[in-house]
Amino acid sequence: xxxxxxxxxxxPYQRLDRSAIADFFGTGGGTGTRAVASYDEDTTxxxxxxxxxxxxxxxxxPEALWFVTSAPAYLEKTNAAAIHAALRLDAAVExxxxxxxxxxxxxxxRAALGGKGRTLVVAADTRDGLxxxxxxxxxGDGAAxxxxxxxxxxxxxxxxxxGASRTLEVTERWRIPGGARSRTWxxxxxxxxxxxxxxxxxxxxxxxxxxDGAAGIDRLAVTGLNSRAVATALKAIGANxxxxxxPLINTVGxxxxxxxxxxxxxxxxxxxxxxxIAVVALADGVEAIILRATEAIADHxxxxxxxGQIAQGGSLSYGRFLAWRNMVTVEPPNRPAPARPSxxxxxxxxxxxxxxxxxxxxxxxxxxxxxxxxxxxxxxADEMDxxxxxxxxxxxASFTVDRLAYSPSxxxxxxxxxxxxxxxxxxELTDVDADEVHVGMRVVPTFRRLYTADDIHxxxxxxxxxxxxASGSAPPGDSL
Amino acid sequence: MSSHGITDxxxxxxxxxxxxxEHWDASLDDLIIDAAHSAYRSAGIAQDEVDAFWFGTSxxxxxxxxxxxxxxxxxxxxxxxxxxxxxGSEALRQACYAVASGAYDTAMALGAEKVKxxxxxxxNAFPIPTDGTQRTLTAxxxxxxxxxxxxxxxGVDRDELRYVxxxxxxxxxxxxxxxxxxxxxxxxxxxxxxxxxxxxxxxxVFDCAGVADGAAAAIVCRAEDAHRWCADPLYVxxxxxxxxxxxxxxxxxxxxxxxxxCAQAAADAYTQAGVTDPRSQLALAEVHDCFTPTELVLMExxxxxxxxxxxxxxxxxxxxxxxxxxxxxxxxxxSFGHPVGASGLRMLYEVWLQLRxxxxxxxxxxxxxxxxxxxxxxxxxxxxxxxFVGVFGTKKER
Numbered sequence: 001x002x003x004x005x006x007x008x009x010x011x012p013y014q015r016l017d018r019s020a021i022a023d024f025f026g027t028g029g030g031t032g033t034r035a036v037a038s039y040d041e042d043t044t045x046x047x048x049x050x051x052x053x054x055x056x057x058x059x060x061x062p063e064a065l066w067f068v069t070s071a072p073a074y075l076e077k078t079n080a081a082a083i084h085a086a087l088r089l090d091a092a093v094e095x096x097x098x099x100x101x102x103x104x105x106x107x108x109x110r111a112a113l114g115g116k117g118r119t120l121v122v123a124a125d126t127r128d129g130l131x132x133x134x135x136x137x138x139x140g141d142g143a144a145x146x147x148x149x150x151x152x153x154x155x156x157x158x159x160x161x162x163g164a165s166r167t168l169e170v171t172e173r174w175r176i177p178g179g180a181r182s183r184t185w186x187x188x189x190x191x192x193x194x195x196x197x198x199x200x201x202x203x204x205x206x207x208x209x210x211x212d213g214a215a216g217i218d219r220l221a222v223t224g225l226n227s228r229a230v231a232t233a234l235k236a237i238g239a240n241x242x243x244x245x246x247p248l249i250n251t252v253g254x255x256x257x258x259x260x261x262x263x264x265x266x267x268x269x270x271x272x273x274x275x276x277i278a279v280v281a282l283a284d285g286v287e288a289i290i291l292r293a294t295e296a297i298a299d300h301x302x303x304x305x306x307x308g309q310i311a312q313g314g315s316l317s318y319g320r321f322l323a324w325r326n327m328v329t330v331e332p333p334n335r336p337a338p339a340r341p342s343x344x345x346x347x348x349x350x351x352x353x354x355x356x357x358x359x360x361x362x363x364x365x366x367x368x369x370x371x372x373x374x375x376x377x378x379x380x381a382d383e384m385d386x387x388x389x390x391x392x393x394x395x396x397a398s399f400t401v402d403r404l405a406y407s408p409s410x411x412x413x414x415x416x417x418x419x420x421x422x423x424x425x426x427x428e429l430t431d432v433d434a435d436e437v438h439v440g441m442r443v444v445p446t447f448r449r450l451y452t453a454d455d456i457h458x459x460x461x462x463x464x465x466x467x468x469x470a471s472g473s474a475p476p477g478d479s480l
Numbered sequence: 481m482s483s484h485g486i487t488d489x490x491x492x493x494x495x496x497x498x499x500x501x502e503h504w505d506a507s508l509d510d511l512i513i514d515a516a517h518s519a520y521r522s523a524g525i526a527q528d529e530v531d532a533f534w535f536g537t538s539x540x541x542x543x544x545x546x547x548x549x550x551x552x553x554x555x556x557x558x559x560x561x562x563x564x565x566x567x568g569s570e571a572l573r574q575a576c577y578a579v580a581s582g583a584y585d586t587a588m589a590l591g592a593e594k595v596k597x598x599x600x601x602x603x604n605a606f607p608i609p610t611d612g613t614q615r616t617l618t619a620x621x622x623x624x625x626x627x628x629x630x631x632x633x634x635g636v637d638r639d640e641l642r643y644v645x646x647x648x649x650x651x652x653x654x655x656x657x658x659x660x661x662x663x664x665x666x667x668x669x670x671x672x673x674x675x676x677x678x679x680x681x682x683x684x685v686f687d688c689a690g691v692a693d694g695a696a697a698a699i700v701c702r703a704e705d706a707h708r709w710c711a712d713p714l715y716v717x718x719x720x721x722x723x724x725x726x727x728x729x730x731x732x733x734x735x736x737x738x739x740x741x742c743a744q745a746a747a748d749a750y751t752q753a754g755v756t757d758p759r760s761q762l763a764l765a766e767v768h769d770c771f772t773p774t775e776l777v778l779m780e781x782x783x784x785x786x787x788x789x790x791x792x793x794x795x796x797x798x799x800x801x802x803x804x805x806x807x808x809x810x811x812x813x814x815s816f817g818h819p820v821g822a823s824g825l826r827m828l829y830e831v832w833l834q835l836r837x838x839x840x841x842x843x844x845x846x847x848x849x850x851x852x853x854x855x856x857x858x859x860x861x862x863x864x865x866x867x868f869v870g871v872f873g874t875k876k877e878r
Contacts, residue, residue: 370613400681
């Protein structure tokens, strides 16, 4: 049996209330909220966050990591390698970037399900559109990760029953690399070509899965960036309303490349053993996959359920949203911009910079962050073991709000963090209001992009609040 | 630590100090020349009679060439030293040790910094290539960690401690207003400082040192030769540098209410100088008030106040110009300004003036019969500090 071994979604903390758009421009926007990647998040960091959650709820190591996005932080350089490093995966694990096209998200998932080996599919997107446009309002930022493998690798939560594909060469939605917006043809044209393709793919997927009609599907997710085409497809499929998975448009927004996997994760978080789940994605044709939840789903304990993440969003002003997305240029702090990180220095310290791994002195047990060769206590040299800290919670010992330091989004909130079980390091706080920080606040490390200099993204770790007050050094559980 | 010291073996025989200011019209070379020539005149010594030179600059020049060139020092050793904001004191220490060793009869320590050609406010570190994981906080933010930590540890109301910090700044502005070389010569009531917007933690810009260009220089010689040039030299009683390991940023036991490196340097310097009760023995102290919380905590680290009592002593005026132990009588970094490489020698300049009765009358310390003065100069941040403490006196006892 082959299928999904683990799955997790990541919804960034910041939320934009869509009504703020019309409040500002007098037009555009809509209802509900969209999830917004913070100024220090990109598809790589969000992908890492989702992948980390997926791997936490299973102790199975992938053999390959496929990263899919339409908004890569780098071209030419492999973004999956940064995720790989931040997950502390073995060098033998192959990390690849796929895509550029929105279709690649569901495509990678279907390729993994139909392939072999343990493959971690990570899909992430940040979605931009010009102010007041439909994409700005309906889109959202987010990520999802699905670990695919065989039952010989570990318990399969949902067995892959089958899938189908229909490919169309159609210029229905497009974007030039580097462009700030996508362009679309008349929406009705997209519905005209995608609707029949959806019906065909759907019938083929059902037939290949041995399921007799839409009534045999318990949880159905149909997604695509052309909402009229999605409605047409739903009609063509003949889905019953009770089986429809919440498309998360009103809370998260359409995360495009990540959305099929995100909806699959969401469906798995609610599925009972034996239930069938179908995901149909419309993009330059149609991809459809059908799975059946196994008995193992009853024991599925997501590290951070999507519903819980949605419930914990922070409120972001529209002005700040526009600044973060480079839609408006705000006056930068009158300080020199930081220098680019040294590639050779970063490479020597991959374990620290990406893996957030310090060192623990064998004799004194003192944790050194960053890793040291000579112990602060006792002075023993080269008597250290790695001390991975990415999953360790900590407590704010002291903090300050720096209104003078360079930051892509001032002010900088910095805290001296003491980690459970030992280790101290001063870290920048993120996903936090300066006013809510206090000594004793519980925080967890989070992988972020500190700034970009000379087109080099400087990735490192910050700390963010453990919002439901969960304590202990265990994975944050529902408290993401 | 087996630190033997060089008590009474080296004397300061001349000093010079430029105004500290935004010297838009003066170059680093100008400042070096002005400070050096002023020191030569003060000692009545010719440049040719100085055997060796130590040049302290943090970021304004890269080698001894930066000093030998403008001064045209021919055929002599000129060495650049750097130790963060303690650079000027480090230059002095090297010059003193060189003379005490017998290697040279005379030496000059000169500190200079040109910070205002960068185009930005504040101090900006020269970027060393790194892995990009170093924190990017300002020094103000790092030192701002000390106020809430102190308030919590000693149960002081935060608003009251805010006022204490402002009172330190106000005192230093009061003193600086009486100093023709100082960058800021305006008195500033503590109440007004408290009303200013915070820029880092609880600190406002008036809790931060002035950023200035400037230079200062000292000429030292063997103590037994001092009277050849100077009727009333200052004798070096104790010199200490303690450099931390960065433990405070690593070790959860560190609580940001002290700078252990400073306490260790003070203990070492006091032992060398025979100081057992600094508060009653010192005539004045020039300390590194880069930010107001720094001066507060230093009063305890340097042994002027009991632990947890400095805030009260500040309110009681103990460190005022007419107090029991006047601190930063020239205005300190706060008001005199902080050209990084020059500050340590600027501190000694004030001790030079005060102990020898040359300070302007309106900021002269009361006559107490005390003959010792202290300079304390630090670089780095709470938790990772390089600290200098020097004790100097008018009486040679050995």
